[in-house]
Amino acid sequence: MKARYDSIYLDIRANIENGEYPYQSLLPSESALTQAFGCSHNTIRRALGLLKEKGYVQPVHGKGVRVIWRPRERxxxxxxxxxxxxxxxxxxxxxxxxxxxxxxxxxxxxxxxxxxxxxxxxxxxxxxxxxxxxxxxxxxxxxxxxxxxxxxxxxxxxxxxxxxxxxxxxxxxxxxxxxxxxxxxxxxxxxxxxxxxxxxxxxxxxxxxxxxxxxxxxxxxxxxxxxxxxxxxxxxxxxx
Structure with missing residues (x-):
């Protein structure tokens, strides 16, 4: 069974790939994400950590989490x-x-x-x-x-x-x-x-x-x- 943060990671990743969170935009705040997914802050942090590891986002001190993923032609x-x-x-x-x-x-x-x-x-x-x-x-x-x-x-x-x-x-x-x-x-x-x-x-x-x-x-x-x-x-x- 996959952990809860895995499914949240997949949901946010899908929203990035379909353009709901476009390149260089900021994701909703951590508080907004915990409310949207009905989970703890730690679970959201693990999902965001996985998104960072996979090259989808970059945390920016004092601003939030910025989307750095762009679709590739190949x-x-x-x-x-x-x-x-x-x-x-x-x-x-x-x-x-x-x-x-x-x-x-x-x-x-x-x-x-x-x-x-x-x-x-x-x-x-x-x-x-x-x-x-x-x-x-x-x-x-x-x-x-x-x-x-x-x-x-x-x-x-x-x-x-x-x-x-x-x-x-x-x-x-x-x-x-x-x-x-x-x-x-x-x-x-x-x-x-x-x-x-x-x-x-x-x-x-x-x-x-x-x-x-x-x-x-x-x-x-x-x-x-x-x-x-x-x-x-x-x-x-x-x-x-």
Missing amino acids: ATFEVGGIESFRETAERNRLSAQTLVTAFDHLVADERISEATGHPVGADLTHVERVRVLDDQALILDQSYFLTSCVPGLTKEIVEGSIYDYLEGELGVVVATSKRTITVEPATEHDRELLDIEGFGYLAVMTSQTFDSKGNMFEYTTSRHRPDTFCFHDTAVRSTV
Whole structure:
């Protein structure tokens, strides 16, 4: 069950995204929000803290909480958060489809271990997926799942949402993802599966994802056509 502040965060976020609270405007006061949502000041502060963390608002001393979110023309994949492809598509209001082009089991050898971080000898489930957004094949995912952490994975589950299966069926708590973003030449395999349209380079995000027990259950490389997608994060400067 989600906490109360989560639902308030989602409500305020929706009001920001639909323009009820436009860019550079101030949100209603904390007192007004507690009255509107029928909750405590602490609950509102937690919701506002989450909005700040996600880059929607910025508290301004002596004035209130200012909206700093603006809609972006390109679909964005949040570098600082962890969300499934389906969640990303829904957030960006895009039609989405996953095409599974490879699904097999293997044992990690030294080459795979060096590339992925999975230990030598680990039983892995290898999945290749083409991600289609608004009828264009734009992303190619290569994933290696630790089979012991994702038992019972099938092609049908992969075509839907692996994270729904992990969290809903297996009770896995997805905790942390370490990511690297590079620009790499497009390969012939990319050209076979993606609508590259003459682009010679792709944006590539590599992820190592861990559960709440510290197990690295997934290694994925996502190869993106560069004109359609950007990678977004919100950074906060720390005081020394």
